[in-house]
Amino acid sequence: MAIPVIKYKGGSTFLDISPTPVSERIAVYDLNTLQSIVSIPLGPLAPAGDPTDFAFSPDGKQLAVLYRSVLRIFRVIP
Amino acid sequence: MMRRLRTLRRACTSGFVFFISTSCVAQLPNPSIEIQLDKFGWAQLIEVETAAEYEWGIDARRVVFDGAGHVYVGFNVLDSEKLATRESNHLLFRVVEFDVHTGSAERTLDFPTHNKRRNSIYVSAKDTLLVAADDRLRVASSGGESFALLTPGHGYFIRQSVSGKTLLVTDHHGRYDDTFLDPDNLEIRTRCVGRNEGIASISDASQFFEHEIRYTPSFAILRGPFCERASTIGTPVPVERVPELHAVDELKYILVWPTRVEVADADRGELSRYATARHEDYGSFDV
Numbered sequence: 001m002a003i004p005v006i007k008y009k010g011g012s013t014f015l016d017i018s019p020t021p022v023s024e025r026i027a028v029y030d031l032n033t034l035q036s037i038v039s040i041p042l043g044p045l046a047p048a049g050d051p052t053d054f055a056f057s058p059d060g061k062q063l064a065v066l067y068r069s070v071l072r073i074f075r076v077i078p
Numbered sequence: 079m080m081r082r083l084r085t086l087r088r089a090c091t092s093g094f095v096f097f098i099s100t101s102c103v104a105q106l107p108n109p110s111i112e113i114q115l116d117k118f119g120w121a122q123l124i125e126v127e128t129a130a131e132y133e134w135g136i137d138a139r140r141v142v143f144d145g146a147g148h149v150y151v152g153f154n155v156l157d158s159e160k161l162a163t164r165e166s167n168h169l170l171f172r173v174v175e176f177d178v179h180t181g182s183a184e185r186t187l188d189f190p191t192h193n194k195r196r197n198s199i200y201v202s203a204k205d206t207l208l209v210a211a212d213d214r215l216r217v218a219s220s221g222g223e224s225f226a227l228l229t230p231g232h233g234y235f236i237r238q239s240v241s242g243k244t245l246l247v248t249d250h251h252g253r254y255d256d257t258f259l260d261p262d263n264l265e266i267r268t269r270c271v272g273r274n275e276g277i278a279s280i281s282d283a284s285q286f287f288e289h290e291i292r293y294t295p296s297f298a299i300l301r302g303p304f305c306e307r308a309s310t311i312g313t314p315v316p317v318e319r320v321p322e323l324h325a326v327d328e329l330k331y332i333l334v335w336p337t338r339v340e341v342a343d344a345d346r347g348e349l350s351r352y353a354t355a356r357h358e359d360y361g362s363f364d365v
Contacts, residue, residue, distance in 0.1 A: 001332065003339060031326070034341060057143040062110075062178065064149050066141045069120045071151050072109035073178065 002028045002054060002063060026054055026065065028076055038076050040065065111181040118174050118183065119155040123194060138198045144205040147178045152199045152209070157190065171197040171211040173218065187218055196234075202261035203242035210236055215247065217264060237280060240326050244282045256285075258304050270305035279325040280304075286325050299323060299331075 005027050011019030028037045040063070053066040061077045140152045150173055157168040169192065175185040189211035191197055200208040207218040213228045215236065228234045233250040242261065249255040254273040257266055258280075279286045287300040287308055296316045302308030322334040326341075333340045 001339075003334065029339065031332075031341065034339065053138075053140045055139070055141045055143055055149075057149075057178065058145045062143070064141050064143065064151075066151060068122075069115045071111075071113040071115060071141065071149070071176070073111040073149065073181075074108075075110050 001031050002026050002056065004054070026063070028063065038074075040074060042067070111178070113151075113176060113181050115151065115153060115174070118186065119172055120153050121155060123154055123156070123169075138196055139200060140198065142199050142201050143178070144201045144207070145203075146205050148184065149176050149178050150174070150199050150201065150207065151176065152197060154191070154194055154197065155188075169194065171209065173199055173207075173209060189216075198236060200236070200238055200245065200261060201242065202245075204262050206262045208245070208261055208264075215264065217262075237277075239280050239282050241282055244280060246277065246280050246285075248276065250276070256305065268305045278323040279331065281325045281328050284325070284328055286323055286331065288320050288323050290320050297321075 003026070005024045007022050007024050008019035009022050011017050023042045025042055026040045028039070029035065030037055042065075055064050056062070057064075061075060063074045063076050065072050065074065141149065143149050152171055152173045154169050155172050157170050169190070170188040171191045173187045173189070174183055175187075176183055187209070189197070189209055191212040193212060196210070196213075198210040200210070202208065209216055209218045210228070213234075215228060228247065229249050229251070235246075235248045235250065237246045237248070238244065238261065244267075245259040245261040245264075247257045247259060249257075253271075254276050255269070255271040256273065256277060257269045259266055275287055275289070277285045278288045283303065284301050285304055285308065289298045289300055289310070291297060291314055294314065294316060295318065296314040297320045298314040299311045300308035301311055319336065321340075323331060324334070325331040330341065330343055333342060
């Protein structure tokens with residue numbers, strides 16, 4: 001399974017300003033053991049405030065990640 | 079704070095994908111294929127969240143594989159033949175089909191739409207491509223002949239079971255109208271209207287709810303057949319915040335908490351978590 005890791009940065013409780021969600025990485029886990037398989041950093045290309053679109057191939061070996069105008073396909077399992 | 083929680087919930091809901099594997103690798107992979115979508119008309123468009131989107135949230139899926147070696151990507155482009163005004167955006171939701179092995183484009187489909195943020199693509203277990211655009215859900219391969227009308231102005235969610243064999247369209251207008259569809263032909267399997275509680279997740283035969291017990295505080299997971307009464311699985315669990323629930327199949331489901339992920343098995347009638355992964359950044363809003 002893959003989970004987008006989103007961190008909230010900035011904001012102020014005193015001024016009642018919500019922090020900004022920043023997509024940081026996509027964490028890939030083995031569903032049977034929940035061991036981490038790989039972590040794909042998103043970096044500055046990730047859309048601020050929105051989760052990055054991604055999808056697994058049916059066999060679970062490839063992960064497609066849409067970084068705004070760039071589609072990258074990763075082979076997460078050889 | 080509510081705004082923050084809503085955003086967080088949307089982020090969880092829209093970005094979750096499951097698969098099962100048995101082997102593990104530990105290195106960071108390099109992308110095997112990289113495709114620049116600018117060549118296919120991608121352009122940065124200003125996306126303003128509408129009142130309905132703010133209120134009900136969005137759940138759009140814009141990249142998806144099929145089982146025949148293709149990956150589909152959807153994005154909005156301006157319809158250059160029509161005048162776009164602030165009130166009337168003449169947009170096209172463009173879906174491009176790429177070969178997974180070579181990265182070459184094989185097909186481009188355009189669907190007129192007025193929505194910037196809610197257009198989605200889905201692929202069924204039999205590799206039928208579905209496109210949701212302009213508040214319509216249609217089978218792309220049959221030229222849009224078969225579709226289900228979604229109520230404009232309402233919040234709606236389209237969800238798919240992990241197997242790809244079941245599609246759920248939820249029309250949210252204060253209450254929930256749920257329609258379960260066969261994704262290969264958009265035939266309605268069953269429909270239930272006016273529910274008070276929204277479905278958290280579906281498998282191919284069951285619907286799952288999260289029931290929050292406010293005075294404890296705790297929550298329970300309920301499971302039942304489509305459009306029928308759901309019963310509690312196990313006993314309520316004390317929590318400060320209700321986690322995201324994602325069903326993998328009839329018995330196995332995943333709970334996403336702010337700082338950890340749990341896989342649970344309902345086979346024994348208990349909320350028995352057999353594995354747990356913790357994110358390192360405890361205390362942050364990681365999901």
